[in-house]
Amino acid sequence: MTVTKSNLYKVMHDRKSVRKYDENYKIPQEQLEELLVEATSAPSSSNLQPWRFIVIQDEAMKKELRAIANNQEQVETSSAVIAVLGDTKMYENAESIFTKNFDLGYINEATKDLMINNSMNLYSQLPQEVLKNIVTFDAGLISMQIMLLAKDMGYDTVPMGGFNKEAFTKHFELADHIVPVILIAIGKAAAPAYNSSRIELEHIAKFM
Template structure:
């Protein structure tokens, strides 16, 4: 039987990490906001949504970011770079998040109150290292969603974990409760990305 590729599968197939971008291409801020709003449908631990975004479009800011990102060309050539940040105090939003769930009919007041208390108890009691692990996991979920949505909108992306995170936080004056996780450059490809092989799933999977 020949299966027909779905639109989602096609986007997943077409998404590649692009490092060469057309210069001078501007993505309207409204379009970037639409992209990020859609991406926030990603799941997160206890629905705490710990991601924050810093979108770097200004040409001077790009030049300042370049050495922090180890001189990766896409920083200055792409339309923008989206920094995915993590909020170490995300659990302080538990009340507002679960109040909204009640207002929108997603759960009862009793369940929401229980979730609020559980979230505050759990995350406030974690070590910084453990909390960062939770946040980085959630940041990975939304980062992939951003890249797939960008491809669906006609843009290319490349994720970058290789940059000086301490310098980034200091230079862009992040509040103490925020830390950078990954950078995602976005724009229009100047040249096609290289293809890349994948290990067959059969070699990676065990069933028990």
């Protein structure tokens, strides 16, 4: 049996990290909204969906952000920068999330009550550092989904973990429970990305 090379396969391999963007091209906000709505189909810990977003499109604000993001050119020249954040108080949304699942007929009432109680009891007792690790992991899942969807829509992206998170938090006046995780520049490529090799499977995987 071989892997069926579907459109997803093509999108995965066509997606590259682009750092040169057409600074005159602006993605319509409704397309950015559509992108994020579709991306939220990503999985998350206990389905608590801790991701939060700041979408920076304003030119002056992108210029300010560039200084926070180690002067990376793509912050300013891309159509937008999607800041992916994590909410360490995501468990406070458990009741609304699982009640909605119940209302939609996805779960029964007993499961709804169990999931609400379990989420509140477990996550509210976890140390902040553990919660930060959880939301960072979940932010990574949705970030990859954002980049694949963007490529499928005809746009290019590059993820950036290299930025001053303390300065970002201060600049955007984030609450204590909101953690900045990654910045994703998105737009139309002005130059192709470099190809890159991958480590052979025999060096990174064991089959037991």
